[in-house]
Amino acid sequence: MKTTYRAMQISTSGGLELVDRPTPGDEEVLIAVEACGICGADLSDIDKADRRLQPPRVPGHEVVGRIIALGSNTPSAWKLGQRVGVGRLGGHCNECNECRGRFNLCRNQPVLGSSCDGGYAEMMIARATGLVSIPDKLSSEEAAPILCAGIATFNALKKSGAEAGDTVAILGIGGLGHMALQYARKMGFRVVAVGRGDNIAEDAVKLGAHRYIDTNKENAAEALNKMGGAKAILTTIGNPDAVLVLMPALTPEGRLVVLGVGKDPLPVSTGYLVGAERGVIGSITGSPFENEKTLDFSVLAGVRPMIETMPLEQAAEAVRRMRSGEAKFRIVLTMGDQTNADQ
Amino acid sequence: MKTTYRAMQISTSGGLELVDRPTPGDEEVLIAVEACGICGADLSDIDKADRRLQPPRVPGHEVVGRIIALGSNTPSAWKLGQRVGVGRLGGHCNECNECRGRFNLCRNQPVLGSSCDGGYAEMMIARATGLVSIPDKLSSEEAAPILCAGIATFNALKKSGAEAGDTVAILGIGGLGHMALQYARKMGFRVVAVGRGDNIAEDAVKLGAHRYIDTNKENAAEALNKMGGAKAILTTIGNPDAVLVLMPALTPEGRLVVLGVGKDPLPVSTGYLVGAERGVIGSITGSPFENEKTLDFSVLAGVRPMIETMPLEQAAEAVRRMRSGEAKFRIVLTMGDQTNADQ
């Protein structure tokens, strides 16, 4: 086993650079990363990173790899060589008051790729409490995006209040949206994909949409209302303009579930809320336990992300492709050499 | 068909006078009104009324009186002389598709005081499906405001997701708010009243608030957060500025429940929603069946509106006092002569 490892870190100029890195402490493990998805949130992590940080931050929070070293006091469930993942939540502290019931709200939980180093790297140190067991039936590349894009959308659908047979609209068919379409279809909803342009129309239907609405061609709210309206609208887009035009399609007692954060607030009419008892709710990622449920459901129901893979060394180019919109759904970085080193 | 009939009724001088009385149609009843609360929504009903309408609209949707005539085909449960009420929803149609499960959403339901005549009157015609039975233990004056201000707040508290012991903040301590304080206290919540000025501080505590926060003196969000935050905030105020400053006091997974409609939209930050899975939901009045539950709970738990009564003839002055804020909680119009005439 190597005692140092290479990582792509954010340079002082804001770009990415390849460096060496050192090992796990108490209740931590060292992971040989095999795959790390590039999430939309990575872009703002990179932009917002504190450039004075030494060593600089490593992005990435859709990480899958194998445990290659166990720190002291790690639960016996985690074994050397086991394949594990880590999502956005870096592991709860088991110390604070919130950890007595609601791990997602832990006050001392690192945010992967933002307040602690993430998975754009050959190795990563992770808190044992943040670990997620990966089912054998998923490759590391497939599993990675499920750890953020998957759980975010699967949990949001569960919280949406929609029941089997209800219409659910998914706004924004990218990394999150293309997972949402699949989960929604497998959960028994009538699924409507809402996107801009016709280049993803075919994919949307293949992924599970009963119908695709191209907002360049149709008034999406009108089209949905002709179908009886949507009991839930999931928006993966934080841009208020795109959301506002779709909101009139929500049925009475329906829920707009917001997954995407934008910089401008969403102006919500009080009459819209009160008159038909509608609601606008936020949903975020979940705990490692919930992440395992998401992975299991993905295996059970045959849900897989649509991915392009690129080697770690091309992380900068991968991020550029995500930013520009050239990448359709998800790019996953792979760490081929390290994987071999581990075997 | 004639829509009125002539009757000799006993005048205030004790003599007999000839008057016209309206005739109830199919599945309708004629009510001799005894009391009608003045709701904040009456003000906008009055302002927005179509002035060309003949006869002009009668406001009022917190109506209690006695049945003095039964139209054809009314359910046998409703008897001559029975004391009944009608709230904002004028009675569902039993015809439309929504009426097969969700009466509140009936597509042909008159809105009392807005799309059909209300209770600022000695008599009122009501759809039998809109009738609410009034418990003996409530006077007509007490019962009237429960039919709108009461049910709106009682139902909103039920939908808020808060459990016994959770902190619930009530923003705006007027007609709705002063009912909300009482219900919230009797449902086992930790109740915080949030208002402007100290003239209602004492009343708020007497009505059930564990604490009153005067926004003129304190930063309400900070004060609430020191108490651990609010699991639910009920706002009876539609003014976005007042609501926005309180919103940071909502706990993770908390709900802002909007009861008051304002003309400006509420700008909701997506980060606020997503980061802690908060939600903003609307709540409105309920069905006659739910109104009876609200009345029963009011009797069970000793909840009563704080009212001033004024005779029907002074309705204009009463409305003026509501508009100016001179009336503290609720004014109820009384129809004394009519009540006598009915006996």
Next chain:
Amino acid sequence: MKTTYRAMQISTSGGLELVDRPTPGDEEVLIAVEACGICGADLSDIDKADRRLQPPRVPGHEVVGRIIALGSNTPSAWKLGQRVGVGRLGGHCNECNECRGRFNLCRNQPVLGSSCDGGYAEMMIARATGLVSIPDKLSSEEAAPILCAGIATFNALKKSGAEAGDTVAILGIGGLGHMALQYARKMGFRVVAVGRGDNIAEDAVKLGAHRYIDTNKENAAEALNKMGGAKAILTTIGNPDAVLVLMPALTPEGRLVVLGVGKDPLPVSTGYLVGAERGVIGSITGSPFENEKTLDFSVLAGVRPMIETMPLEQAAEAVRRMRSGEAKFRIVLTMGDQTNADQ
């Protein structure tokens, strides 16, 4: 249109006999029956029918046909020639107190095939409030069993508390069970069919079970517990012995959902309930509005009953085949001549 119609009614000897019958009253419609499923409950309806009744009772509560006459005061939504169905609940009264919110609990609601005549007939009179609109994409023979076996299982799954990915076991793979398997699969559950014998093993898997457990060969509770236990167990069987052996497979906080009524009580250990907060709940059919949701979901998700059809004249033989277990899933009576007459 004929002015009388033939029906299979229960004779004084308890058998079935073919007779003539006559027309619709206020708020009723006359239906030319096209198909009527034979439900397990029909057997006890037949056995328990009051034989002194004149005219005797007509069984059948999975009825699909066309409206051929409208009584007075029927809602305008129902048209001559429209294809409609009626399930177990014969239509609420819109008069009683329960009808102000919960139609399923109406105090004056006829029970089709038990307290009012059902669909083993060429024609049937139905309350307009009991009517269910049938989607074009379902044949009458397919739609009929959905009206009782379908809604019973679809609603039960919704009430089971299980979420997508959770394991749901279905006990008893007959008329109800074979629908439950399909719905459960399409709602995203991990589906385990539990039956006796291997003759239905293949069908069970084809219908959607991820796994079939033959209780003749395996200890079903053990097998389920090896899979992690079931979050919900639906039993379509009322026989306590069969249910009891499966109950240990319920996870903590799980629900045993009882659909089948047996004559002996189910002995439930209090330690079983308390120790892991398990529950045993009953579920029954739903309202016409819910029945339309069930039909729509069946179309959306491609759920269809597996049926054998037999002509009305062979009702007695069909019932015999149901009783003996010769019929695998569902027999549907067809009224071919009447269907032609209607066209």
Next chain:
Amino acid sequence: MKTTYRAMQISTSGGLELVDRPTPGDEEVLIAVEACGICGADLSDIDKADRRLQPPRVPGHEVVGRIIALGSNTPSAWKLGQRVGVGRLGGHCNECNECRGRFNLCRNQPVLGSSCDGGYAEMMIARATGLVSIPDKLSSEEAAPILCAGIATFNALKKSGAEAGDTVAILGIGGLGHMALQYARKMGFRVVAVGRGDNIAEDAVKLGAHRYIDTNKENAAEALNKMGGAKAILTTIGNPDAVLVLMPALTPEGRLVVLGVGKDPLPVSTGYLVGAERGVIGSITGSPFENEKTLDFSVLAGVRPMIETMPLEQAAEAVRRMRSGEAKFRIVLTMGDQTNADQ
């Protein structure tokens, strides 16, 4: 600080004997016990205790005291001198899979007084994860019974599905029942106490019951049904005969919530469950986090157990009084000398 401490332990003959005991290990604390309630479950803990155990088991799971020694690695929230409690659940392991979301189901959790030593003692060693912070406004004697009798009933009421204004019947007005009456009243339910004999009638009403039904004098189910039935029945009694006679009082969609475990099963009619969608569910104690919520609600709403106190040395007599029914609601053992020693 003393290095050994005295405890009442179960002797080989099944009686109680006073002995010395020794100190806290990793992630454990040593508590100087101030009060320990005697729960009904203690009686069976004593009866079922393994008499070969060395040292023998100490009963008691409603324990309040002060931390007098901190083992290694205890969370910083726990301080020397802090007043804390421990209920039935002795602290989760933070290791097993269940501990990643549902502490109540931890596979390695000691059961206080049964699988680990409890609070009939001057000192007790407790897992830090089992600790409950005690509010200043409660004396140790008052707080103790809330840790089992309190949380069991408070949580059960939350899970019952009843809403403010609904009728809730409490069967068995003893240690648990007298807490249930108070919580139920403060949560806004219509509260009916059901007991045998009239000696507790007055207490029941004083504690919060709107009505007391003496099953010696009245048919309780009939009496409840005259009031409209109960939306929830909480039974603290595990004896099937007592429960069965009350069950017909449950409304449609109502829930019988079982808190008391008996040795005989409860025979539940399937028709009872299915016909009106009733349910029978179990409820048990909760986590330390939930226990703090129960204590807070008790302070907020003024809920207190009715207790007799007896010194530790008289534990055997106290247990005898509980067994015989001489003790009305709750006996709490006090450890006066130790409390002084701690100060």
